[in-house]
Amino acid sequence: MVDDDSALAEMLGIVLRTDQFEPAFVADGARALQAFRETKPDIVLLDLMLPGMSGIDVCRAIRAESGTPIIMLTAKTDTVDVVLGLESGADDYVMKPFKPKELVARMRARLRHHEDIASETLMIGPPESPVEIDVQAHQVRREGRPIALTPLEFDLLVALARKPRQVFTREVLLEQVWGYRHAADTRLVNVHVQRLRAKVERDPEKPEVVLTVRGVGYKAGPP
Amino acid sequence: MRGASRVSRWVVATRRGARQVLARAADDWRRSLQVRVGATTVLVTGLVTIVIGVFLVDKVSGGVLRAKRDAAVDQAKIGINVAQDVLSTFDLTLTQNVLQAKADIRDKLNPSSAGTFSIVLLARSGTGVAADDSPAAHAIPAGLRKMVQQSNLASQYARIPSGRPGARVAGLIVGEPVQSGAGLFELYYLFPLTAEQQTISLIQRTVLLAGVALVVLVLAIALLVTRQVVRPVRVAAKSAGRLAAGDLSQRIPVRGSDDLARLGQSFNDMADSLQRQIRRLEELSRLQRRFTSDVSHELRTPLTTIRMAAEYLHASRSDFPPELARAAELLHAELDRFESLLADLLEISRYDAGAAQLESEPADLRGVIASTVEANRMLADRHGSEIVVNVPDTPVMIDMDSRRVERILRNLVGNALDHGEGKPVVISLGYDDDSVAVTVRDHGVGLKPGQASLVFNRFWRGDPSRSRLTGGTGLGLAISLEDARLHDGWLQAWGEPGRGAQFRLTLPRRAGHTLMHSPLPLNPDELDEEDE
Numbered sequence: 001m002v003d004d005d006s007a008l009a010e011m012l013g014i015v016l017r018t019d020q021f022e023p024a025f026v027a028d029g030a031r032a033l034q035a036f037r038e039t040k041p042d043i044v045l046l047d048l049m050l051p052g053m054s055g056i057d058v059c060r061a062i063r064a065e066s067g068t069p070i071i072m073l074t075a076k077t078d079t080v081d082v083v084l085g086l087e088s089g090a091d092d093y094v095m096k097p098f099k100p101k102e103l104v105a106r107m108r109a110r111l112r113h114h115e116d117i118a119s120e121t122l123m124i125g126p127p128e129s130p131v132e133i134d135v136q137a138h139q140v141r142r143e144g145r146p147i148a149l150t151p152l153e154f155d156l157l158v159a160l161a162r163k164p165r166q167v168f169t170r171e172v173l174l175e176q177v178w179g180y181r182h183a184a185d186t187r188l189v190n191v192h193v194q195r196l197r198a199k200v201e202r203d204p205e206k207p208e209v210v211l212t213v214r215g216v217g218y219k220a221g222p223p
Numbered sequence: 224m225r226g227a228s229r230v231s232r233w234v235v236a237t238r239r240g241a242r243q244v245l246a247r248a249a250d251d252w253r254r255s256l257q258v259r260v261g262a263t264t265v266l267v268t269g270l271v272t273i274v275i276g277v278f279l280v281d282k283v284s285g286g287v288l289r290a291k292r293d294a295a296v297d298q299a300k301i302g303i304n305v306a307q308d309v310l311s312t313f314d315l316t317l318t319q320n321v322l323q324a325k326a327d328i329r330d331k332l333n334p335s336s337a338g339t340f341s342i343v344l345l346a347r348s349g350t351g352v353a354a355d356d357s358p359a360a361h362a363i364p365a366g367l368r369k370m371v372q373q374s375n376l377a378s379q380y381a382r383i384p385s386g387r388p389g390a391r392v393a394g395l396i397v398g399e400p401v402q403s404g405a406g407l408f409e410l411y412y413l414f415p416l417t418a419e420q421q422t423i424s425l426i427q428r429t430v431l432l433a434g435v436a437l438v439v440l441v442l443a444i445a446l447l448v449t450r451q452v453v454r455p456v457r458v459a460a461k462s463a464g465r466l467a468a469g470d471l472s473q474r475i476p477v478r479g480s481d482d483l484a485r486l487g488q489s490f491n492d493m494a495d496s497l498q499r500q501i502r503r504l505e506e507l508s509r510l511q512r513r514f515t516s517d518v519s520h521e522l523r524t525p526l527t528t529i530r531m532a533a534e535y536l537h538a539s540r541s542d543f544p545p546e547l548a549r550a551a552e553l554l555h556a557e558l559d560r561f562e563s564l565l566a567d568l569l570e571i572s573r574y575d576a577g578a579a580q581l582e583s584e585p586a587d588l589r590g591v592i593a594s595t596v597e598a599n600r601m602l603a604d605r606h607g608s609e610i611v612v613n614v615p616d617t618p619v620m621i622d623m624d625s626r627r628v629e630r631i632l633r634n635l636v637g638n639a640l641d642h643g644e645g646k647p648v649v650i651s652l653g654y655d656d657d658s659v660a661v662t663v664r665d666h667g668v669g670l671k672p673g674q675a676s677l678v679f680n681r682f683w684r685g686d687p688s689r690s691r692l693t694g695g696t697g698l699g700l701a702i703s704l705e706d707a708r709l710h711d712g713w714l715q716a717w718g719e720p721g722r723g724a725q726f727r728l729t730l731p732r733r734a735g736h737t738l739m740h741s742p743l744p745l746n747p748d749e750l751d752e753e754d755e
Contacts, residue, residue, distance in 0.1 A: 005524045007525070008525075008527055008531075014535065015531050016534060073527075076518045097523055097562055099530065099534060186626075187582075214585065215584065215586060
């Protein structure tokens with residue numbers, strides 16, 4: 001948990017311990033990365049406005065060496081800040097002031113995939129160059145080369161690949177992948193679809209694996 | 224028939240053309256200072272020139288004629304002796320001799336200082352003298368003869384025969400009585416005024432030409448001078464127009480130090496002062512908006528802590544004594560209100576800062592209505608109101624920012640439920656090729672006259688004493704109005720006391736399209752009439 005507001009950190013600690021988490025706290029952005037390496041957390045809560053090093057930079061640094069889920073805590077609601085945070089690698093964001101239950105629900109949704117142990121292999125994308133997904137091993141390959149995806153990107157791809165002909169609205173994806181029960185910010189989906197495409201598509205400008213259905217949402221490309 | 228109709232058409236067309244020319248002239252007169260000054264100058268100069276010219280021509284021609292007359296009278300006075308001598312040498316009873324006498328007198332007197340002339344010699348009737356029967360004799364006016372017969376030297380202007388037969392020219396006739404041996408004669412001198420007339424018409428022509436030249440010259444001068452004045456004024460007008468249109472850096476080039484330069488200088492000073500004021504106000508308003516936004520942001524972190532603490536207390540309230548438990552509940556409930564107020568303030572400040580952005584994409588408006596109804600389900604149950612939805616069976620696709628449109632509709636439906644007194648709330652969707660409209664109707668207390676325009680004001684409340692289950696912030700409709708405007712749409716209200724209220728949201732189907740009308744009426748009575 002990276003936040004410079006000690007009262008918030010302490011209160012959050014109380015709440016998280018009640019919900020059986022074991023939080024560790026850092027108040028300074030510059031020391032966040034070191035703390036991350038030492039504690040090896042399952043999930044990172046990151047304030048965007050930090051002394052020392054901005055939340056965006058911390059997010060990028062963590063993402064560079066790990067796929068650990070990151071949830072941003074932000075007091076800013078402007079589109080630019082949110083999109084910038086998501087593009088720097090955060091999986092989800094929670095707007096201050098948030099309800100503790102909401103935060104815990106999001107955290108659980110991000111941690112859920114550890115319990116997911118089904119043995120299946122999915123194939124999507126163009127037949128001459130399909131994307132292979134080994135759900136159990138948490139691996140994605142294309143033309144034999146492994147593609148490194150964050151857990152969130154992996155979940156997103158799997159959700160689409162499991163029902164290749166179905167069109168998913170952004171709201172449905174938010175519910176299935178992020179764990180939102182109510183309508184939320186669909187920009188989350190847009191940003192992550194773009195990040196996913198940048199990794200799995202041959203040409204992100206002409207997507208073949210994750211297709212846009214204009215006015216509705218997204219679907220997986222034909223296997 | 225066809226010819227007549229063509230003629231009448233032509234007449235109509237000509238009249239129309241004349242009207243157009245007149246209208247254009249009138250328009251020019253109104254619009255152009257130059258035209259007005261030019262026309263006035265021509266009119267005044269023309270009048271003055273005509274008066275002076277007439278006076279001048281009159282004076283000069285009067286003088287010329289008077290000189291001629293004086294000379295002619297002098298001639299007649301000299302001629303009287305010559306005539307007496309000649310007449311006494313002839314026997315005038317013979318016509319032939321009369322002619323000879325006339326020729327002799329003329330030869331002896333001509334050429335004179337008064338110019339060439341011809342002579343008529345008449346005798347008193349009954350003297351036996353042969354009558355002068357030449358055409359010139361018939362030209363003598365009776366009035367002149369009467370004067371001469373009374374032994375006066377008299378003169379009169381008259382038309383006299385010229386050299387060519389039958390032709391007459393302007394002339395002066397001087398008559399005098401002559402006493403000779405044969406009796407009393409009347410001798411008339413006929414001076415043609417051809418030369419004088421030529422002189423006078425030359426003067427007339429010259430004066431006319433000079434007058435016209437003068438008028439043209441004065442017109443040219445007037446136009447030139449006006450142009451010098453009008454051009455800077457036009458530049459000033461154009462600059463003022465640009466300034467009014469928002470180009471605050473607009474200035475007039477100032478040359479010299481005359482009145483027009485002063486006008487330009489004053490204009491520039493005014494523009495400077497305006498620019499300064501506007502910059503200052505812009506800066507102030509920017510600071511203020513920034514402050515609102517900062518305050519909202521800064522409040523968020525402590526509010527998060529408070530919220531978590533409140534939730535924590537609320538969750539364990541069953542362990543508290545009753546008063547403490549109730550306090551925890553109140554704290555929890557009021558925090559919700561506080562939070563939505565903060566969120567609305569932030570949203571309004573974003574609109575005020577012009578930072579709100581539309582993220583529109585095509586979507587089915589029915590879906591937004593459905594999720595709006597879903598979101599208000601609990602509130603409707605608490606009010607005991609039914610939500611009736613009238614939407615078409617086919618998708619209604621429009622370009623919109625679904626998040627904002629849903630926020631508008633949630634606000635409208637929430638308001639309708641709050642003020643609907645448990646009666647049904649009706650949501651209707653209407654559309655045509657260019658626009659869609661959603662109306663939200665309640666059958667509650669309604670709006671008093673004049674309130675329909677007030678409901679969109681910030682923190683406005685129709686009836687402060689009414690309890691509100693939604694705990695509205697007072698900013699909901701103001702934000703909705705901004706949301707609608709961001710879509711180039713309309714949000715309007717109708718209401719009558721006791722009959723409920725209706726809000727209508729009209730949106731263009733395609734982004735950037737300008738709304739001309741709404742597919743649904745704002746006043747529900749109009750719809751009822753159509754149904755009947």
